[in-house]
Amino acid sequence: VGAAPAEPAAKMGLGREALPEEIAAWDTDVRPDGRGLPVGRGTVKQGDELFQERCASCHGEFGQGAGRWPVLAGGQGTLRADRPDKTIGSFWPDLSTVYDYIRRAMPYGNARSLTDDEAYALVAFLLNLNDIVKDENFELNDKNFASIKLPNAEAFFDDDRETSEKKFWNKDPCMRNCRELPKVTGKAISVDVTPDGKSGPKVD
C-alpha cells in the first residue's frame, strides 16, 4: 500500500484520437457557407422521381403535406397572416439546412438511407416545388449550392429581448387595484380539444 497519490495530471488522458474514417462517417453536417457539402449532384427531375417514391406519402405530391404531416412548399407571403404557412420557400433562411436535415433525418423511419446525390436531387426538387428554381433540368451540386439564396433569409435577427422587451424588467410591479374588473373573454372549453384521460380528440 503506497502513500496518498499526487494531484492528478492536468490532461486526464481519457478518450482516444478520432480516426479520419470515423470523423467522415459522422461529420455530415452542412453549413450555410456550404462547408460540409459532399461532392455530388442531382437534378430537379431526379428529385421529383425520388420524392414521389420516398417522400410524397407523407409530404404530398407537391409538398403540400398529407394529413397532418409537414408541408414543405408554398406559403409565400403568409408570414404576417393569421395562420402563417412556414415552409422552405416561405420561411427557411438557408438552403444548407434542407440538405443537412434530409440527409440526417429523412425519410422519417428510415433515416440516413439516402445517398449524397439523392439528397442533392431532393433539395433541387424542393427548390422547384417552392418556385425558387423553375427549370426541371436544373442540377444542384456542391459547386453551385452556396450561391442559392432563400427568399426569407434576411428576415431573421438575433435575440434582442433584453432591449426590445426592457419594460418587463419592472422594479415596482403593481399590487393593488392594478386593473379594471376583469371579464372572461375566452374559454378553453369553447375550443374543446383537451384530451380526456389518455386519448385525444380524433382529427382528420
Next chain:
Amino acid sequence: VGAAPAEPAAKMGLGREALPEEIAAWDTDVRPDGRGLPVGRGTVKQGDELFQERCASCHGEFGQGAGRWPVLAGGQGTLRADRPDKTIGSFWPDLSTVYDYIRRAMPYGNARSLTDDEAYALVAFLLNLNDIVKDENFELNDKNFASIKLPNAEAFFDDDRETSEKKFWNKDPCMRNCRELPKVTGKAISVDVTPDGKSGPKVD
C-alpha cells in the same frame, strides 16, 4: 369575483372530533405503569394451550424459536457473552411491552385477532416460560399486572453518547502518519455470506 381574502384563521378548522368508540378501537397501547390495560385475565395454563396452538409453530413449544423465528424465552445471564440471547426474560425491561406487542402484531400474519383475555393468558405463559412465574395456575390480570417486574429492567439508561463518547468530537483529526502500517486482519470473503445477485445463501 371578490377582493383578495383576509389572512387565514389561526385554527384551520380541519379534522373532526374523534368519537369515543373510535378512540377505544385504536387506543389499545399499554404503558409500563399499566395505563391502557383492558379489564381481563388469563392463566399460565390457558396461555400454554393457546401458545401451542397459535404461536409454537414459529416460536417453538418452549419459546425457543423454530428455525430462524424469534426466541422468546431463556438467555438469562448471556448479555455479556459473545452472542447474547436477548429474550423477554433475559433482556426486556417491561412486561407491558409484551402485552402491547402481542395484542397489536401477533400472531404474525393474523394480527389483532386475539381477545384481551387471550393476551393476558399468553403473557402469563411467557412469564412462566421465562421462569418469572412458576405456578401454572397463576392468573395475570389488570390488577396484578403492573406489580410484575422483569429481571433486566434496571439495566437501561438514557442515551449519553454526547458525554461518554465526547472524544469523537475532535477539533484536529490526524492527517499524516496517523497509524502504523495497517494489516488486513479479517475479510468478508472468509465468512462468504454475501448474496450473489438476488438470492442469499441457504441457511438452516
Next chain:
Amino acid sequence: IAMTRGASATDTTKPDPLITEVQDWQRYLGDGVDKRPYGSPSKFEKNVIRRDVSWLTASAESSVNFTPLHELDGIITPSGLCFERHHGGVAEIDPAKHRLMINGLVEKPLVFTMDDIKRMPRTNRIYFLECAANSGMEWRGAQLNGCQFTHGMVHNVMYTGVPLKVVLDEAGLRPNAKWLMLEGGDASGMNRSLPVEKGLSDVLLAFAMNGEALRPEQGYPLRAVIPGWEGNLWVKWLRRIEVGDQPWQTREETSKYTDLLADGRSRKHTFIMDAKSVVTSPSPQAPLKYKGRNVLSGFAWSGRGTIQRVDVSLDGGRNWQTARIDGPVLDKSLTRFYVDFDWNGEELMVQSRAIDSTGYVQPTKDELRKVRGVNSIYHNNGIQTWLVHRNGDSENVELG
C-alpha cells in the same frame, strides 16, 4: 364533485367503520422485501401519468407528452413523469455501444466511451428543462383545460454529469472556436448550435438524473444539460460535438425554434427561457373540493437566475399578494410556492406572477401579444388564468 362545508368529508355523528373495524391491511401481511426490486407508485395513483395530445402531431414518434404538474409537489420531477419530446422516438442504446466524438476546431479530435466519461470529474446540479414550445398552443387564446397540457413541457431534475468544459479542455479548443454543434445519436440525428461561451460556463454532459442513470426517453446514456436555455438545445443521446466558428443554422434553429413576430420578421437564437409561473392547484385537473382552508400551490422558474418572488392574484390580476416560497430556491430551478387561504365558495380568477433575480416580471398574455403578436409559437411565458367556479371546478380562461 361533492362540495362539503366544513372540516372533514366523514360523517361525525356515528363512528367511522374504517376505524372501528379491523381492516385487512392492518391484519394480514403485505408484500415482502423480495417482491419489489425496483418499486412503482401505488395502484391508487394510476392517474398520475404523462399524457399526450394525439391530435397535435402526425406521429407519436415525433411528438410530445406532458408532465402532470397538478399531481406533483416539492421541486423534483419524478423521472418517470418528466415530459417526453422526441423527433424519432426513444433511442434505446446499450451504453457499451455509445460513443461521444469531439471534432472540428480542436487540437485533437477525440472519441470517448461512456466509461471514459465516467472517469472525469463530475458535478451535481438541479435544473429545470422547459421546451420553448411550452404554452405554445395558448398564444391565440385559452385552448387546453389543464396545467398538464398548458404548462407540462417542463421538468426539474438533479443531474450528475461532467462539465462540458472538462471535455473541451481535453480536446483543446482552437483560438477561432466560437460555436459548438451538438448532435444526437437517435433516428432524428437532432443537431443544434450553441455559443462556446455557454458551453464553457455551466453546460453539463449528464449521465444520471435524480440519482440513477438517465432514463431512455431523456437521452440515456448521455445528454446535454444547458441550464436556463430552451429544452430543444439539451441534445439527448449525445454522440458528437463539433467545434466551429459560426452557427450551423440547423433545421431546429431555423424552421423551428425561431420566433415569428407580427411584422413577419423572426428572432433567432432566443435561447433563454424567461421567468414564468403557473398555479397547479387549483387548476382544471385539480378542483377545489372543500370550502374553508385550502392550499394554493404552483411552480415558478427563470432561465436568467433564481426566483426572487411570486405574487398570486385571486381576482384576475386586480390585487396581488406575495406567495410563500418553500423548498430550495436554486439557480435555474423550478421553485415551489404556496398560498394558504380560506375559501368561502366565491368565484376566483387565479393568477401567479414570477419575479426573478434580474428583476424581470412575468408579463400578462396581452402584454406579450402586444410585443410579439400571436404567431411566435415559442416562449409564451404569459400569466395564466384559472377561473374557479362556485362548485370548485376550474377552467382555463382569457381575461379582457
Next chain:
Amino acid sequence: IAMTRGASATDTTKPDPLITEVQDWQRYLGDGVDKRPYGSPSKFEKNVIRRDVSWLTASAESSVNFTPLHELDGIITPSGLCFERHHGGVAEIDPAKHRLMINGLVEKPLVFTMDDIKRMPRTNRIYFLECAANSGMEWRGAQLNGCQFTHGMVHNVMYTGVPLKVVLDEAGLRPNAKWLMLEGGDASGMNRSLPVEKGLSDVLLAFAMNGEALRPEQGYPLRAVIPGWEGNLWVKWLRRIEVGDQPWQTREETSKYTDLLADGRSRKHTFIMDAKSVVTSPSPQAPLKYKGRNVLSGFAWSGRGTIQRVDVSLDGGRNWQTARIDGPVLDKSLTRFYVDFDWNGEELMVQSRAIDSTGYVQPTKDELRKVRGVNSIYHNNGIQTWLVHRNGDSENVELG
C-alpha cells in the same frame, strides 16, 4: 474484469464500426410518446435494484432490502430504489380509506382524512433516513462484500408534508404533554415514542416523496419524517399519534433499538444517527476497471447537522486527503463527495471519514468497539475499509 492500461477501452488502430456503420437506433424510429405514461429505467440497467439477504430473517415480510448505493450518484435516492424495511409487509392502503387520529393529552382528540391533511400548510425538505441497524452485521468484523449490504439501509429523499406542529396545534397540547406515540396502520401496528420537543421542531407528516405520492413501501399515504433520527421512528402508514407524559416502552424501543454494551447494560432512546460515510466507488460491487484517471466517490451524512468535511485515505488510515464535496450540502441530508485521482494499479486500502457541523469525527470501527463492545447491533458508524487489489477488484476487510 478486463484491465486496460491507458485511455479507452476501444481499439485505436482501426475505425470503430459503432461509428462507421449506421446503427439501428440511428435509423429506425423508437417508442413514441404514447408508449410510456410512467417511465422506467433502461433495460441496460436491470442490475440496479434493491437486494435482500434471504438468510437474515425468517420471513421476507419482516425483513429488509438494501439501496444499491454503488449505482447511485448525486444525493437523491430514486424512490424505486429506497431500501425497504417492514414488519408486516407492505400495507396497500386506499388513501380515501386512511385516517389519522390524534388523541391523549390534547384539548380535542381529532380524526383527519388525507384530504384534510392536504389542506394544511406544507413544506419541502430533503432528509436522509438511516436504519439504526445499518452496518449492524459488521460489528464483529467484515461480513458482507458490497456497500449495498454494509451501508444500504439509508436513502435520501425530498419530502413534502405538513409540520407535525401544525397538527398538534390544531388539537391543542395539554401542559403535561411530554411524549408522543406514533402508530402505523400496517399489520405490525408499528409504534414508537418520540419526545414532544422533537415533534414540535422539525418532524413532518409527509405524503409525497421526490415530487410524487409516497411509495407504498415507504408508507403511502402518510409517514412520519423524523430528521436525523433513526429510521425505525419514521412510522409508515401513520394512523395515530397519542400524546402522553412518558415514553411507552414499546417493543421497538426496548427489545429492539436499544444498544447493548459490553458491560451488559443498554442505552435506550439513542435516537440520533451519528456522522457516517462510505466510499461507494470503488467498492466490492464497483471495481476499478482502468488504470490512470479514476473517480472515487461516496456519501457522508450526520443526524446532528450538516457535513462539514470528508477525508479520504487510500492507505488504510495512515494518511488522509480532504475530498471534494459536490452538490447541495443540506441539514441532515446525504452529501456527495469525490476524489479525482490517478491509479497506477497499486493495492489501495480505501477509507472515508465524515466530520459534521458539531465537530464530530466519524470513528474507526476499533474506536467504536472500544466504547461499545460488539453486541450493540445498532448505530455502527465506524469507518469502512475496502481493499482494492491490483486487478481492480475490491473487498470488505478489517484492518489491525
